[in-house]
Amino acid sequence: MAIKEGLRPGGRSARVQESIHSAVRALLEEQDRATVTVPQIAARAGVTPSTIYRRWGDLSALLADVALARMQPDSEPANTGSLRGDVRAWAEQYLDEMSSEPGRNMLRDVQSSLTPGFCATLIGGQLQTILDRYPDQPKPSADQLINLVAAPSVFRILFSKAPLEVEELHRLIEIALGQ
Amino acid sequence: MAIKEGLRPGGRSARVQESIHSAVRALLEEQDRATVTVPQIAARAGVTPSTIYRRWGDLSALLADVALARMQPDSEPANTGSLRGDVRAWAEQYLDEMSSEPGRNMLRDVQSSLTPGFCATLIGGQLQTILDRYPDQPKPSADQLINLVAAPSVFRILFSKAPLEVEELHRLIEIALGQ
Incomplete structure (x- = not known):
């Protein structure tokens, strides 16, 4: 996973991650996945695109992370x-x-x-x-x-x-x- | 396969296919696959882009066809x-x-x-x-x-x-x- 280990759950980092994940999930419900972009996700999540690039490297790593989180059984x-x-x-x-x-x-x-x-x-x-x-x-x-x-x-x-x-x-x- | 069954091997259709396949193979050796385009392949093979779209539908189907042909043991x-x-x-x-x-x-x-x-x-x-x-x-x-x-x-x-x-x-x- 791209997320660093040892982050305090519920801390600032976890809240940023959760808002980015929700932005991705919301956008994927509204539009075709091939048209989703990093700037769009950033705008929806209220972060800068560089926050996303820094944490995930690229869009496909972020999409994979969201998909895995969704598939991870609770x-x-x-x-x-x-x-x-x-x-x-x-x-x-x-x-x-x-x-x-x-x-x-x-x-x-x-x-x-x-x-x-x-x-x-x-x-x-x-x-x-x-x-x-x-x-x-x-x-x-x-x-x-x-x-x-x-x-x-x-x-x-x-x-x-x-x-x-x-x-x-x-x-x-x-x-x-x-x- | 996107290629129609029953084509006479060695006929015009087979020759066009082979020239398109070779164009793809040559381009993939010269440049990154993500940058290869249908017009480029068409130019190299001496056909119009619509010949490619008509036969394969899209670039990924053509790439898959070439990859399968290459992997098909002789x-x-x-x-x-x-x-x-x-x-x-x-x-x-x-x-x-x-x-x-x-x-x-x-x-x-x-x-x-x-x-x-x-x-x-x-x-x-x-x-x-x-x-x-x-x-x-x-x-x-x-x-x-x-x-x-x-x-x-x-x-x-x-x-x-x-x-x-x-x-x-x-x-x-x-x-x-x-x-």
């Missing part, structure tokens, strides 16, 4: 009481969100940003939360789940005619859990 | 004498090509084109060629190989800090062959 992954159930619930929601219009836009923005690696880190963190709930069970690593479940979901959205069917998703989860 | 997948060997050889080459600068550009161009589905079709065809060599052997489908081998390769290139290690690639191939 709650823990669902706890269904079983590893299989948790992974299925997570994977179905992930497939659903990424197939949506905002999800596809996020995938595109994140790729053109300087921090695409943050995406895998975010997903890995969510999957690790699930795995940590079942310490005594043989299970795949978060990386294996990313390779076997998240990767095919996203690959099919980006490069295939049809997204993954839920049955195929379940089959991939069984393969991952069998490792 | 030979069959290597025949090593075993299913495992063929899949490994294919997957290592695929990972290698997609991690390269032209490979990453192609992944980006294809996504912004109107025919991203062609990518999975192309890969599926290559994998099917390999699978058809071993009719009497239990084996995964081409789709399963795409999900378990091609998808993690590309996902990690686009969204992770580090590409897939060859050992991980081999482990994924073993999983796919075990299905």
Whole structure:
């Protein structure tokens, strides 16, 4: 992420960031994303364009940051009481969100940003939360789940005619859990 | 693909296409891709811009078409004498090509084109060629190989800090062959 670590939440810096994020969200609702500019965002947020350039470097990094913040789940992954159930619930929601219009836009923005690696880190963190709930069970690593479940979901959205069917998703989860 | 099916290879239409493709390749070697324009390509290829718009619709579709043509292997997948060997050889080459600068550009161009589905079709065809060599052997489908081998390769290139290690690639191939 472009945001510096260790900023006091709720401080001046966080308020500036939040006003810039809201300006982006508002503009994206009003007009096509290809026409949004940094000076426009700055004017709406009440900051100078250089504040935005200093913090994010360029427009695509800012758009990626807003998209990631929007996609970052505000709650823990669902706890269904079983590893299989948790992974299925997570994977179905992930497939659903990424197939949506905002999800596809996020995938595109994140790729053109300087921090695409943050995406895998975010997903890995969510999957690790699930795995940590079942310490005594043989299970795949978060990386294996990313390779076997998240990767095919996203690959099919980006490069295939049809997204993954839920049955195929379940089959991939069984393969991952069998490792 | 934007090119109409059933055109006579070597005919006028194929010659026009080839001269436009070469113009794009030459310009991409001379200047940054973000600065290449349709009128420039048209001038270099000796056609009018409307010829390009009529055939491809827009610049990104043309760039995707050129990138795909360049990535389209001019030979069959290597025949090593075993299913495992063929899949490994294919997957290592695929990972290698997609991690390269032209490979990453192609992944980006294809996504912004109107025919991203062609990518999975192309890969599926290559994998099917390999699978058809071993009719009497239990084996995964081409789709399963795409999900378990091609998808993690590309996902990690686009969204992770580090590409897939060859050992991980081999482990994924073993999983796919075990299905």
